[in-house]
Amino acid sequence: MPDDIRTSKHDLIARVATLELLVSDLIDLLWRVDPKAMERLAADADHDLQIQHNRIPLPAGEHQRTRLFNVLQDRNRRLQHRRGRQGEAA
Structure with missing residues (x-):
């Protein structure tokens, strides 16, 4: 059973990557x-x-606010990173 869990985690990590x-x-x-x-x-x-x-914390709690902030931060990071590389190429 632990090997199945390890394999499934490995597969999940590979799929996310x-x-x-x-x-x-x-x-x-x-x-x-x-x-x-x-x-x-x-x-x-x-x-x-x-x-x-x-913004004022969401009624769902700090955990949900943190998750949303992380998603937005990742989105911003991805786009800003590309914008920075675009400027370097020019």
Whole structure:
């Protein structure tokens, strides 16, 4: 049984890593296709993060607020990182 759990955790980690790579590749493609739209999306991500950071805690509790903040922060980080690389290439 513990081997099954270890294998399933390993599979899950591999699948998550694969999805993260796919998302990263998709973001790169979108930057190439429509940089202006991605600039707007990056600005929206930054704005959403600022709103969430300054907002009153959600009624669901601090745990949910932290989860939402982490998701928004990751979204912002991914888009900002690409925007930074785009500027370096120019």
